[in-house]
Amino acid sequence: MRKRGEVPPGLRQRTEELYLSRNRTILMEKIKESLKAVMPVTCIVLLLCFSIAPVSNSTLMGFILGAVLLIVGMGFFTLGAEMAMTPMGERVGAQMTKSRKLWLIILVCFFVGLMITISEPDLQVLADQVPTVPNAILIGAVSVGVGLFLVVAMLRILFKIPLSFLLIGFYLLVFILARFVSTDFLSVAFDSGGVTTGPMTVPFIMALGVGVAAIRSDREAGRDSFGLVALCSIGPILAVLILGMLYHPGESQYAPVEIPDIENSKELWGLFAHGFPEYFKEVALALLPIVIFFALFQVVSLRLKKRQLIKMLVGILYTYIGLVLFLTGVNVGFMPAGNYLGKLIGSLAQNWLLIPIGMVIGYFIVAAEPAVHVLNKQVEEITSGAIPKRAMRLSLSVGVSISVGLSMLRVLTGISIIWFLIPGYLIAILLTFIVPDIFTSIAFDSGGVASGPMTATFLLPLAMGACEAVGGNIAADAFGVVAMVAMTPLITIQILGLTYKIKMKRNPVGKTPETKIPDGEEEIIEL
Numbered sequence: 001m002r003k004r005g006e007v008p009p010g011l012r013q014r015t016e017e018l019y020l021s022r023n024r025t026i027l028m029e030k031i032k033e034s035l036k037a038v039m040p041v042t043c044i045v046l047l048l049c050f051s052i053a054p055v056s057n058s059t060l061m062g063f064i065l066g067a068v069l070l071i072v073g074m075g076f077f078t079l080g081a082e083m084a085m086t087p088m089g090e091r092v093g094a095q096m097t098k099s100r101k102l103w104l105i106i107l108v109c110f111f112v113g114l115m116i117t118i119s120e121p122d123l124q125v126l127a128d129q130v131p132t133v134p135n136a137i138l139i140g141a142v143s144v145g146v147g148l149f150l151v152v153a154m155l156r157i158l159f160k161i162p163l164s165f166l167l168i169g170f171y172l173l174v175f176i177l178a179r180f181v182s183t184d185f186l187s188v189a190f191d192s193g194g195v196t197t198g199p200m201t202v203p204f205i206m207a208l209g210v211g212v213a214a215i216r217s218d219r220e221a222g223r224d225s226f227g228l229v230a231l232c233s234i235g236p237i238l239a240v241l242i243l244g245m246l247y248h249p250g251e252s253q254y255a256p257v258e259i260p261d262i263e264n265s266k267e268l269w270g271l272f273a274h275g276f277p278e279y280f281k282e283v284a285l286a287l288l289p290i291v292i293f294f295a296l297f298q299v300v301s302l303r304l305k306k307r308q309l310i311k312m313l314v315g316i317l318y319t320y321i322g323l324v325l326f327l328t329g330v331n332v333g334f335m336p337a338g339n340y341l342g343k344l345i346g347s348l349a350q351n352w353l354l355i356p357i358g359m360v361i362g363y364f365i366v367a368a369e370p371a372v373h374v375l376n377k378q379v380e381e382i383t384s385g386a387i388p389k390r391a392m393r394l395s396l397s398v399g400v401s402i403s404v405g406l407s408m409l410r411v412l413t414g415i416s417i418i419w420f421l422i423p424g425y426l427i428a429i430l431l432t433f434i435v436p437d438i439f440t441s442i443a444f445d446s447g448g449v450a451s452g453p454m455t456a457t458f459l460l461p462l463a464m465g466a467c468e469a470v471g472g473n474i475a476a477d478a479f480g481v482v483a484m485v486a487m488t489p490l491i492t493i494q495i496l497g498l499t500y501k502i503k504m505k506r507n508p509v510g511k512t513p514e515t516k517i518p519d520g521e522e523e524i525i526e527l
Contacts, residue, residue, distance in 0.1 A: 023079075023314070031075030033373070038074070040364035041458075042067045045337065048357070053344040058262035059337055065272060066333015069325045070368065077199065077322030077370045084315025085203035086374070088294050093211020095301050097158070105212075109154045112208070113147030113232065115289040116201045123196055133247050141243055145235030146196055150205065153231040156224070157212050163227045163441050164432035170234045171425055174241065178418065181244040183476055187417050189240040190483030193233035194451025199323065202371035202449055204290060205229055206378055223438040225382060230444030233486065259336050275332040276324065283323045291316060326370065330457040338458040342465025346411070354408040354466050358459075362404030362485075363397045365459065369452040372396065379442055387442070391496060396450055399492035403484040404459060410477055411467045417480040421487060428490035431498065439497025446493050447486040455485050 045063060049055050055063075096108050117123065123142060127135040156166060178186060197205075205228050213225035262268045294312075298304060304312075345354050366372060376389045406420055432440045460481050467478040 027075060027079050027318075030079045031072060033078070034071045034074035034368075037367035037373075038067055038071050041361060041368060044361055044364065045341065048341060048345075052348065052353070053341050055337065055340055055344070056261075058260060058268060059340055061265070061268055062260065062262070062271065062333045063337040064333075065268065066329040066337075069272075069329030069333065073322045073325030073327075073329060074368070074370055074373075075322065076318045077326060078373050080315045080317070080319030080322055081203040081370075081374050082315070082377075084312045084319055085290075086207040086378075087315075088290070088312060089204040089207025090211040090214070091302055091304070092294065092297055093208040094214050095211075095297070097212045097214075099301075105154060105158070106151050109151045109208075110147040112204075112293065113150035113235075114143045115293060116204060116286075117143040117146040117196050117236075118289070120196055120198050120201060120286065133243050138240070138243060141239040142192060142196060142236045145237075145239035146232050147235075149231045149235035150228065153209065153228040154212055156227065156231070157209060160224065163224075163230070163437070163444070164429075166231065167432065167444060168429055170231075170238070171429065174234065174237055175422060175425075177238065177241040177245070181241055183416055183418075185244045185475075187476060187480035187483065189237055189244060190417065190421065190486075191479055191481075192236040192240045194448060194482040194486040195456065196236045197229050197233050197371075197448035198452055199326075199370040201232075202229060202452075203374045205232060206374065206445070210378070210382070223441060226379075226438070226441035226445050228445070229448040230441070233444075233448040259340055272328060272332050275328045279324045279327045279331070283320055283327065286323075287316065287320055322370075327453065330453055334454075334458045335461050339461035339465040342462040342467075343469045344465075346466030346469030351412065351466070351470060354412060355405050358408040358462070359401045359405035361462075362459065363401035365454050366396050366400040366450050366485075367393060368454050369450060371449045371452050375442075375446065375449045383438065387438075387496075387500075392442075392446075392493070395492045395496045396446060396489050399446075399488035399490075400450055400485050402492075403488040404481070406488075407459075407463055407481045407484045408466065410480065411463050411472060412470060414472055414477050416476070417483065420484065424487045424491065428487070428494065431491065431494040434501075435494045435497035436501055439494055439500070443490045443493035443497070446489040450489050451482045451486040455482050459485070 042064075046060075049060055049063075092108075092112075096105055099105070118139060123139055127133075127138045152166065155161070156163065178189075181189060206226075209225045209228040260271055262271060298309070342354075345351060345357060372393075376392045379387050379392055380389050409415070410417065410420070428443070460478070463478040463481045464474055467474050472478070
């Protein structure tokens with residue numbers, strides 16, 4: 001005889017089967033979306049390889065295998081972010097704010113910013129480019145910078161401080177400090193802002209803002225939930241600039257991308273098999289602090305139900321698998337191909353082709369950034385569809401296309417990055433006064449989101465290879481691609497907002513985007 005409230009074994013088994021079947025269906029949908037995002041870049045590279053930039057069979061096969069891993073990895077990651085990273089951030093943010101203890105909010109935010117930045121894999125790559133500053137000091141300073149600015153971002157939400165005021169003040173400080181830092185070091189400093197807002201940190205930080213804003217009941221809460229990534233991107237720039245003044249570094253060095261010489265398919269697989277353990281470890285170290293922090297929060301405050309925790313654990317596993325596959329694919333397969341293509345195109349008599357080729361690649365490559373999918377989905381949800389994914393994707397793609405074109409122009413001419421950053425940020429700041437606030441917040445978040453691992457592992461090696469071919473200064477001319485990619489979406493997304501504003505004036509029947517905050521309750525299939 002079954003006890004009261006006990007689920008029949010057959011029903012439980014059937015429910016578990018339905019749950020697994022549903023997850024498999026969603027995963028296949030995510031992988032199809034990833035295929036659509038990655039295929040254009042893959043086709044462009046293959047077209048170049050079979051025409052003006054012939055590459056070795058080993059490099060080509062490595063690129064193709066890397067693309068496969070990237071597609072599958074993105075599918076796992078986006079599903080995992082929806083199931084675990086985003087709900088974790090929202091619940092921590094909401095619970096933290098409910099305490100009404102300002103000191104606790106400041107302490108937790110600083111600790112979260114510090115923790116997730118130290119665990120960001122790309123930060124180690126940045127540290128290796130600055131030989132005159134010890135790695136531990138640079139990583140510590142950048143992490144403290146992110147922690148402090150995450151606190152600033154949270155206080156802005158709680159006290160309803162306009163984002164534009166903070167952006168103007170902090171970027172003014174950035175460009176004042178930039179005057180006292182060597183030109184060779186400047187590009188690395190601005191790149192640091194994009195490097196530290198990677199696929200690991202963006203979903204959690206953005207969801208944290210949604211959770212904190214959920215406590216507010218006013219209409220502007222949804223708008224203010226954006227802007228965290230924007231402010232957290234400023235902290236690393238300031239930290240590295242200050243270190244640049246203290247250590248007076250000379251020309252930054254870089255680790256050349258190694259082009260593997262592979263004779264057969266077994267050696268090719270061995271190359272990827274060698275990379276898997278490295279990224280298994282890196283991603284585990286990156287995820288572990290977040291998981292431990294959430295576990296402590298669960299024990300002390302959250303106390304979620306077992307079913308909800310199981311779903312999050314499954315999501316964390318998906319996130320882990322996705323990032324391992326993604327990072328292995330882009331680092332082992334994409335990075336050598338990008339560097340070699342850059343060298344070949346840069347050595348052509350018509351090396352000006354770098355500019356249009358870079359622009360086309362930049363237009364499509366932003367769709368392959370994992371965190372971009374998280375941002376677009378959150379924007380569409382928070383604005384109730386008033387800012388659709390399609391408009392966001394188009395604006396981001398145009399912005400990144402322009403930035404990569406300008407970066408390739410810098411590679412060919414040696415123009416200092418400061419001549420692009422100052423006018424670019426000035427235009428972006430001026431636009432904040434005439435576009436709706438929601439677009440300003442989203443635009444400055446988009447900059448950090450767009451400059452992710454695809455930029456660091458394909459576009460940067462492409463620029464480095466081209467710069468080496470034309471005999472330029474790699475530290476001054478090639479570095480800065482990440483910074484440029486982080487800048488132009490600030491303008492294009494706000495132009496989207498300006499277009500929307502003009503459209504609403506011509507059509508008074510329309511209404512401005514209404515923002516809403518999810519209540520944090522998820523659809524849970526009971527096991």
